[in-house]
Amino acid sequence: MNFYFFASPATFFRLAGAMAPMFFVLAAISGAVGLYLGLVVAPTDAQQGEVYRVIFIHVPAAWMSMFIYFVMACYGGMTLAFNTRLAAMMARALAPTGAMFTFVALWTGAFWGRPTWGAYWVWDARLTSELVLLFLYGGFIALANAFEDPRRGDRAAALLALIGVVNLPIIYFSVQWWNTLHQGSSVSFKGTSMHVTMLWGMLLMAFSFWMYAAGAALVRCRTLILDRERRTRWVRALS
Amino acid sequence: MNVVIESPGPAAPEGSFGAGFAWAFTRDLLLARRHPGETVLVVAFFALVASLFPLGVGAEPQLLARIGPGIIWVCALLAAFLSLPPLFATDYADGMLEQMALSPHPMPGWIAGKIAAHWMSSGLPLTVLSPLLGLQFGLDAATLGTLALALALGTPILSLLGAACSALTLGARGGGTLLALLALPLFVPVLIFGAGAAEAAAGGLSAAPHLSLLGAGLILAAMAVPFAIAAAVRIALD
Numbered sequence: 340m341n342f343y344f345f346a347s348p349a350t351f352f353r354l355a356g357a358m359a360p361m362f363f364v365l366a367a368i369s370g371a372v373g374l375y376l377g378l379v380v381a382p383t384d385a386q387q388g389e390v391y392r393v394i395f396i397h398v399p400a401a402w403m404s405m406f407i408y409f410v411m412a413c414y415g416g417m418t419l420a421f422n423t424r425l426a427a428m429m430a431r432a433l434a435p436t437g438a439m440f441t442f443v444a445l446w447t448g449a450f451w452g453r454p455t456w457g458a459y460w461v462w463d464a465r466l467t468s469e470l471v472l473l474f475l476y477g478g479f480i481a482l483a484n485a486f487e488d489p490r491r492g493d494r495a496a497a498l499l500a501l502i503g504v505v506n507l508p509i510i511y512f513s514v515q516w517w518n519t520l521h522q523g524s525s526v527s528f529k530g531t532s533m534h535v536t537m538l539w540g541m542l543l544m545a546f547s548f549w550m551y552a553a554g555a556a557l558v559r560c561r562t563l564i565l566d567r568e569r570r571t572r573w574v575r576a577l578s
Numbered sequence: 579m580n581v582v583i584e585s586p587g588p589a590a591p592e593g594s595f596g597a598g599f600a601w602a603f604t605r606d607l608l609l610a611r612r613h614p615g616e617t618v619l620v621v622a623f624f625a626l627v628a629s630l631f632p633l634g635v636g637a638e639p640q641l642l643a644r645i646g647p648g649i650i651w652v653c654a655l656l657a658a659f660l661s662l663p664p665l666f667a668t669d670y671a672d673g674m675l676e677q678m679a680l681s682p683h684p685m686p687g688w689i690a691g692k693i694a695a696h697w698m699s700s701g702l703p704l705t706v707l708s709p710l711l712g713l714q715f716g717l718d719a720a721t722l723g724t725l726a727l728a729l730a731l732g733t734p735i736l737s738l739l740g741a742a743c744s745a746l747t748l749g750a751r752g753g754g755t756l757l758a759l760l761a762l763p764l765f766v767p768v769l770i771f772g773a774g775a776a777e778a779a780a781g782g783l784s785a786a787p788h789l790s791l792l793g794a795g796l797i798l799a800a801m802a803v804p805f806a807i808a809a810a811v812r813i814a815l816d
């Protein structure tokens with residue numbers, strides 16, 4: 340069995356079927372612990388009060404929205420470079436989950452912004468660039484489905500994903516480059532400026548979202564494989 | 579002017595970037611000159627939409643001077659977008675794009691030439707016309723100059739990014755709407771820095787940072803985008 344064994348849709352279909360439930364279980368466990376830490380154990384914030392607890396959803400969702408786009412663009416690069424079928428299907432499978440997390444990040448941000456900033460929405464650099472990310476996900480999904488030939492849609496959308504990658508550093512560094520209302524990051528690789536239970540709650544929620552994204556993408560990829568390969572013998576043998 | 583339109587350049591055995599650029603540039607400019615209606619439409623659309631705003635938001639001079647640069651930018655963006663669909667689609671439909679891809683010239687060369695010609699017939703007229711529209715909004719001389727300069731730097735980026743989206747949507751269902759969904763989000767940074775330059779000038783600040791960023795964006799886009807478009811055209815011709 341070599342490295343490319345699972346690049347075949349038929350073998351990957353079984354692997355994804357076995358792995359997806361494990362990812363969902365990990366997501367449920369870490370999500371439950373993370374929410375318990377975040378909503379019950381973590382202390383009330385001295386300045387913001389209880390409303391800060393939205394970060395346990397908001398920050399992991401925002402991280403995931405960017406991370407999933409990056410992974411999607413990597414699959415897009417693989418699609419164009421190696422012309423693999425499975426990479427394109429994985430990119431397609433990731434897009435709806437990424438769009439969902441982008442939307443969740445914007446939505447929870449709006450609910451946090453109303454009591455703290457006094458407005459659901461401000462035209463701040465980070466908010467605007469995150470909104471552009473949502474449109475990029477929408478454009479990717481629309482372009483991938485706009486062609487009669489699905490392979491054509493795969494490759495056009497892969498190129499679009501690669502072009503859109505320019506937006507990621509803009510979102511990430513927007514709070515440093517522009518003097519914005521959105522606060523800077525409290526977490527970095529060097530250390531953190533927050534309470535340790537808050538940090539653990541947030542990291543566990545991020546892990547939970549990550550596992551959920553992996554599981555959801557694998558399930559979606561399985562349906563894409565079945566759809567694309569419906570005329571092959573091994574899919575017919577399944578039914 | 580003696581331009582060969584039928585075949586991509588003289589029958590040279592090996593092509594070059596510059597020859598491809600010059601050939602596509604002169605060809606598309608000649609086509610634009612033979613069909614002046616398209617350029618006139620873009621410019622008319624630009625002036626018309628910009629004139630709708632004072633009717634919509636009220637004609638207070640102070641308000642118009644405040645929002646003028648932003649409105650002119652948004653109108654320029656929409657007008658530039660309007661001229662995008664036929665950029666590759668007509669050549670794709672009649673098979674010319676395939677012939678050009680088969681020519682000995684490297685693809686990014688003639689693609690850059692097409693985009694340069696597209697800018698000459700859409701972005702450049704908008705830039706030239708913008709001070710006139712700015713006068714309608716009561717902008718002062720310094721703001722007018724900055725606005726025109728920002729448009730001169732920004733509209734080529736719009737042409738480049740828009741051309742990439744136009745090439746990606748070749749042969750797609752729901753062409754125009756899909757193109758809007760792809761292109762307009764990519765135009766956002768150009769709009770922010772372009773309108774920011776004019777705002778800064780109107781507020782008495784230096785517009786240099788915004789203009790520098792636009793210039794940097796233009797150089798980056800001019801270097802990278804023709805290669806991305808070449809990839810998109812290859813996907814379309816597969």
